[in-house]
Amino acid sequence: MTGSPLPGLAPRTATDPVLRDLRWTDLAVLAGLEAGLFAEDAWTEATWWSELAARPRRDYVVLETDEGIVGYAGLDHGGEVADVMTIAVAPAGRGRGLGSRLLAELEDRARRRGAAYLMLEVRADNTAARGLYARSGFAELAVRRRYYQPGDVDALVLRKPLYPSQESHGE
Numbered sequence: 001m002t003g004s005p006l007p008g009l010a011p012r013t014a015t016d017p018v019l020r021d022l023r024w025t026d027l028a029v030l031a032g033l034e035a036g037l038f039a040e041d042a043w044t045e046a047t048w049w050s051e052l053a054a055r056p057r058r059d060y061v062v063l064e065t066d067e068g069i070v071g072y073a074g075l076d077h078g079g080e081v082a083d084v085m086t087i088a089v090a091p092a093g094r095g096r097g098l099g100s101r102l103l104a105e106l107e108d109r110a111r112r113r114g115a116a117y118l119m120l121e122v123r124a125d126n127t128a129a130r131g132l133y134a135r136s137g138f139a140e141l142a143v144r145r146r147y148y149q150p151g152d153v154d155a156l157v158l159r160k161p162l163y164p165s166q167e168s169h170g171e
Helices: 024-037 045-053 098-112 127-135 164-168
Strands: 018-021 058-065 068-077 081-089 117-123 139-148 153-161
Touching (some): 024 045, 024 068, 068 098, 081 098, 098 127, 117 127, 117 139, 127 153
Parallel strands (some): 081 117
Antiparallel strands (some): 018 058, 058 068, 068 081, 117 153, 139 153
């Protein structure tokens, strides 16, 4: 994955992740990342196969460096409302704005497919993700008590209007 993307440009380095669509050859890597990131809630390789099979309704992207995948995210297109299915950044990629980059890509894809709102669920104890979503303009709609098991952790349901006019109308 080295080399110049265009003539005259410097070669890409491991610190410059490239965003691309998920491929079936990525699924084992993603299952491994999931196990390390979300031990109790991790998606298996079989789950990833099911998600990949749900195209074109679902979009999944990865951020990749020379060392491999450092982040991934997925979106379900449901008409007026699109749902973030997953978003994660490997420990080696944290603190570099990669979560924001992935979320911005999901927002762009949702807008292009005609969504007015983006929704997601987040574990109440995931302070890093909650901070990302708050900075990105998501507001809490509801709490699903004891949703994540084991552990009895609440899920926060968040929503973001994708067009500024929706905020002023309180929709």
